[in-house]
Amino acid sequence: MKKTFLIILIVIVVLVGAVIAIPILFKQNLIDAAKNTLNKRLNAEVEFADLKLSLFRNFPQATVELSQLSIKGNNEFKNDTLLRVDLVQTKMDLSSLFKRSEMSIEEIILERPEIKLLVSESGSANWDISLPQTAASASAEPTQSDADEFQLQLNKIEIRNATLLYSDKESNMNLALKDVNSSISGNMYDATSKLQSEGTVGDFSLAYENVTYISKTSLSVHTLLDVDFDTMKFTITENEFLVNRLPLQLSGSVAVPNDTTFVDLQLKTKDSDFENFLALVPPVYESYLKEVTTTGSANISGIIKGYYYDENYPSFNLKLEVSNGDFQYADLPEKIKNITADVLIDKPQGDLDLTQIKINEAHAEIRNNPVDLTLKILHPVSDPYFDGAFVGKINLSHLKGALPIDSVNMSGVIDANLFAKGNYSDVEAEAYQKVQSDGIVLLDNFVFDSPDLTQKIVVPNGQLDFSPESIHLRGLNVHIGQSDFRLSGKVSNYLNYLFKEGVLQGNLQLNSSLVNLNELLRLQKRPETQSDKTAPKKENSGPTPDAEAEVLAFDVPKNIDITFKSNIKNAWFDRLLITDISGSIQVVDEKLLLNNLNMNTLDGGLKMNGSYKNTGQNQPLFDFGFDMASLDIPMMYKTLSGVRSIMPAASNSTGKLSSNLTFKGRLSPQLKLIPATANGVGSLSTQSLEINNSPIFNQLGGILKKEKLKNVKVDDFKANFILTDGNLLLTPFTTRVIGQETKIAGSLNAESLLDMRFDFNVERELFGPDIQKILAVIPGNQKITMLPAGVLIKGPVGEPKVNMDLSATQKAVTEATKDDLKKSLDKLGEGLKKLFK
Structure with a gap:
């Protein structure tokens, strides 16, 4: 045991x-x-x-x-x-x-x-990854070890x-099958067998020539196959095929005895109710079809028969027929009725270019407004020939009453009558005279209002005339908030733009009585974040950090080359009023180009040239040239926040400022200059400049008469400067301040730190009483009629520190009183030190 x-x-x-x-x-x-x-x-x-x-x-x-x-x-x-x-x-x-x-x-x-x-x-x-066979290996029988x-x-x-x-x-075709699950079971090693096949496709999509024909379509199949492995013939004995929720019957056989595939398949719908046809709607949109009542019939049938080898494809014939179709949502007042369709896709045995697509009829009505479409496409692979027409009048209020368009609010009437016939190769070659086309679209009181927009888009009236070459805009009026636009002109190459990713070209006249850029830059609503929802609301608390971080940078569309010849009477940007804008605005290569754009603002004139292009970081690149003539300094201070930050003295100044500036750099997402990125050159000049009650000049009261410092007049001057990485370097220049010759030089860096020097030549009579007393005791002072004095201004722009440099003063006194300098210099130095301590 x-x-x-x-x-x-x-x-x-x-x-x-x-x-x-x-x-x-x-x-x-x-x-x-x-x-x-x-x-x-x-x-x-x-x-x-x-x-x-x-x-x-x-x-x-x-x-x-x-x-x-x-x-x-x-x-x-x-x-x-x-x-x-x-x-x-x-x-x-x-x-x-x-x-x-x-x-x-x-x-x-x-x-x-x-x-x-x-x-x-x-x-x-x-997928052609098989190793090439030699002649010997190709003709040789397989060895036992290989088998x-x-x-x-x-x-x-x-x-x-x-x-x-x-x-x-x-061929510019893309096909995708995603979320595929499949199983095949049965004896796959006997000469004949029955195989059970089941499979689903979560998302089937097909795009050809950049046009998406199928998307978000689900497939499901349950099939029993009789298989002869000797002849490699698969015969469908049982089948259930679903396209989205539409049940179809597939029967026939597929045989692959050699390099050629033989196909004999038939496809048809199980029943002809129009309700089943609506099952073709992709699952993602199924929620829109709840509580819909339908009448009418719809049938889909097809045959695929022939062989496939190389570029020789079997024949196929696919038909879609809809008759007397109606559908209506239970909670909506309008019905889409009298729906009919007759669609055929047909090809004989041979090349895919023999395919014909025909929409012989497609019709629908809402109330008494019909819409009709016909279309024929031949030779879709080599050179598509098209012959189509669209005629219809759509009242958008009625359409909204028939379809659950909850996300947007639309109203108005679109009346269209369009037809086109020709070869697409002639469109590509711009041989538009070979294409027959005509049409017109009329807009009447069109309104588009979306939760994603801060303003309604309103088109009171407009007319679009279509030809193969172009679309003519005739009196298209558009209102967006306070802004109004009247557009006329021609847009060309629109067919290549729609179907071939070509460039949409145009020359348009843009007239407006008012453009409110503050509204237009905020037309797209900022997505609400979770912090926005949970943060408590405060009244009169001023701008929040999120508001300050508001993104105003915008992208310029690609594949666009449109020039707007502009005539704008008034425009608002921030608090700046701009009037009488004329010139050219071009949209091209994802850039916004300003060409000789003239305008009036700040009681003066402004001419602009330059470009704008956004980046992935929402930090737009710019390259601008400004020619500013006689801008009013007090208005600049009140209107422009940038002037208030870098020229605080302008708050109590009067006069005019002119400048010629060319510079480039980056803007922040809020469309403000990023100083460290700015580079350029320029000049500025003033007319009738007077600086009143300046804190900087008030600090000179120890050496000059105080009454002269209250209203400081500066003679007209012109100065040049260079801008490097946000650092402004002022080339030294000479003017007269309070009637005194003054040399000015200095810099302003990217951190708004000021470093300036004023070298005055001051007439003796302008010195204050304290300096006069000191000079009176100097032997030979009667020889002194003018003295130099240096003023250094350093520190933050808003609160700089003012210091005196009297080295040149002492030297001038020495030269004027050489004989008595030995006795008086020490006394003068002690007095000056005491005065400016």
Whole structure:
């Protein structure tokens, strides 16, 4: 008994040891087999992070897991990943682990695979990764070792959370299947079999020539297939196919006996209720179809038949027919009625360019306002030929009464009558005379009001005339808040802009009686943050930090080249009133260009040239030139906050300021200058400048007569300056201050720190009584009629410190009283020190 128990225990220990040891002993065997097989068959870079073998999970079968598998192409696709799989899990017979050949795989599970199929502009495909065969190898029979490397005895293939992306740069087509889950089960190694296939696609999208034809569409399929693996023919015996929620029936067969694929499939709707047709609406919009009543019928049917080889595609015929369709929301007063449609997509066997798309009829009505559309498209791949018309009158108030457009408020009437016929190649070549087109769109009391906007957009009236070449705007009036615009002129190349990412070009006349830039820069509402919702509201607390951080920087649209010849009577920017604006404003290359823009402001004239372009950081780049003529200094101080910060003395000044300035740099998100980024050159001049009750000049009361310092007159002057990284350097210049010759030089740095020097030549009679007393006791003082005096002004612009430099004064006194200097110099020095202590 003990002996039997001991034998059983030894067997258990050996088996457990084997189960533990086998994954370790044979792991490298599997890795070598996998890598060798892949490298022999693929012209690509194959990588995987790890390979794990488990005998416990599905004993007595072995489970092999390959993690982080990736396949990258070579040559022009060397940076593109063809396949990436987080985890590949397989089950195989345990005996396969003991063989370097004759390995079999019974089940495959792919976790989160991502397949990227790419076709380059030259037509090369990244999935063409098979190694080229030599003539000998191509004609030779497979060897026994080749045949025995792997044997597929599959019962199940499962794909979880997959993504398939297809991008064809040659034809400009993009297709995406996201959130794909699929499983195929059945004996896949017998000559014939029945396979159960189930799958779902969460998001199917298709775009061609930059136009999105399908998006946010879900697919679901449940199919039973009869399979003949000898002829590779798959016959659909049972099928349930859902496009979004629309049930379709798919029947027929697909055969792949060789390089050619033969297709014979039929598609049709299970029933013809118009309600089922609405199921084509993508799931993301399904909430809009709740409590909708419908009548009418709708049918979808199609046939795909023929073969596929190289660029030769099978024929297909897809029909959509809608008749007597009505639908109405339960809580809305209006009905969309008399909906009819007759749509055909047809192609014979052959090239895809033989496809024809025909909308023979598409009609709908709201009240008594009908809308009709017809369209025919031929040769969609090579050179699309189009022939279409749109005729309709849409009362937006009625439309809002029929559709739950809750996010926006629209009203007014759009009356359109448009048709076009021709080849798109003629549009691209701008051979518009070969294209037949005409049309007109009338706008009447159009109003657009959105929660995302701070102001309504109102078009009281307007007319747009369409031709293949251009759109003519005839008296298009637009009101946005207090601003009004009257636009006329021509916009061209709009077809290339809409369909080919071409550049929209235009020359427009813009007239306005008022443009309120304060409103327009805040037209888009700032998204409300959580802190905005929870912060307590305070009354009369002044601007909040969030308000001060308000983003006013704006992007200029791309693919636009439109010039506005402007005539604006009045405009407001901050507290600045600008009048009689004329000149050219151009929108091009994501820039705003100002060309010879003349205007009146601050009781003077201003001419502007320059450019503006936003950045990803909302710190716009600018390059401006200003020519300012006779701007009123008191008005500048009251109106412009920048003047108040750098020229506080202007608060009590009178006179005119002119300047010529060219500089560039960056603006903050609030459209304020970032000083350290500014670089440029310029000049400034004054006319009739008088500085009254200046704190700086009041500090000179110790040496000059105080009554002369109350109203300081400065003679007209012109000064040049250089701006480097926000630091302004003033080139020395000479003028007369209080009638006294004065040399001025200095700088203002990017931190608003002032460093100025005034060198006066002061007539003796202007010195104050204290200086007069000192001079009176100096022997030979009658020779002194004028003395130099230096004034240093340093510190923050708002509160600089004023100091005297009397070194030149002492030297002048020395020169004037050489004979008596020995006796009087010490006395003079002590007196001056005492005076300016």
